[in-house]
């Protein structure tokens with residue numbers, strides 16, 4: 209029975225939520241999962257949407273349940289499970305059918321899979337899906353890569369299920385093959401940086417001022433009503449407010465201080481470096497997660513090396529808010545620069561205003577700032593750099609002092625602010641007309657005769673060493 213408009217392989221947390229979203233938007237969906245009981249559970253709790261969900265027991269049955277031309281979404285863990293699902297589908301699909309990878313795949317894998325699937329006569333889309341379970345259920349932000357031929361037939365369903373910003377669907381076709389997954393990777397890099405800077409601010413209030421989570425929460429609630437308005441500030445306020453039902457203690461005080469990571473933040477940094485770009489704020493955030501996992505070392509080092517937070521260290525709350533705002537603007541700037549590097553390298557012709565628009569609702573980094581970013585990219589940008597737009601240059605000039613004060617005070621108090629301090633250093637580097645690389649060039653020429661340029665004439669020269 210070919211009745212379903214779309215198929216889904218991978219009915220886990222995200223898959224179940226996306227299936228309900230698709231069903232709610234009027235589409236019948238066929239489902240396949242290695243463990244079929246998750247589909248039974250989903251159908252049992254789907255209520256009036258359950259008639260739109262069809263359980264299938266293997267990939268062949270899934271394909272047979274779909275109206276041609278068929279489209280199947282994969283929401284399986286990145287890596288081998290994606291390739292195995294593609295192998296299984298290729299045995300049963302017909303030319304013109306489309307496979308859509310909605311996981312957090314490495315864009316290079318997506319490029320290779322696009323080639324493989326297209327060579328076999330099928331279509332392929334690599335779609336970055338952001339917003340967690342709630343987003344998948346009620347409207348994710350989606351970043352699409354692939355051929356326009358593959359995208360156009362799928363577009364109506366994806367526009368219907370996407371998050372909306374003032375009525376505009378937060379989904380767009382951004383470029384060919386790996387473009388969507390690359391943009392999602394950089395989204396996650398920015399997500400890491402934002403999360404880390406929020407954690408640093410929380411740490412300053414906790415460790416310098418000895419404030420409880422409950423006492424810090426109202427500050428984040430307040431900030432979420434101003435220029436910092438964003439999903440991550442909102443949920444951080446809620447996390448600060450939460451109480452552990454078992455002990456009655458603040459939930460945050462019970463959670464182990466070791467952060468997990470699945471790799472997308474690290475990928476952003478690796479790709480940035482490969483493309484010759486600085487992602488120092490994102491890198492600091494990845495590094496902080498790595499160091500967080502070495503809990504034993506930190507505890508021994510804390511005992512051996514001691515802590516030196518001076519009594520009475522108090523941070524100005526307005527400075528903390530402004531510091532986070534500047535840090536956020538600078539990490540977005542790094543992220544967009546990496547996108548430009550990839551766009552140039554792969555001739556993707558990414559539209560940065562469009563990307564900012566797709567991120568304005570539904571995704572984890574959604575924030576009030578993204579609307580300003582989109583506007584900035586529509587205007588005239590010196591060197592294409594976000595921080596040089598009138599809006600962001602003004603924002604930085606007005607608030608950089610606060611970031612300096614916060615980083616300086618934290619450093620003097622011996623409290624770690626790796627991402628915030630990377631932000632201020634990057635800002636200072638980028639606005640330094642006469643840098644210090646003349647010394648690097650001198651050293652390189654001294655030990656390796658690598659040559660250098662001169663300010664007073666063209667050509668390559670050597671020093672008198």
Ligand code: 6PG
Nearest residue numbers: 338339340396469470471472572
């Ligand atoms: C999103 C998230 C989502 C996810 C990642 C990040 O945009 O919805 O980025 O894709 O939470 O898995 O996870 P890690 O922190 O585990 O790397």
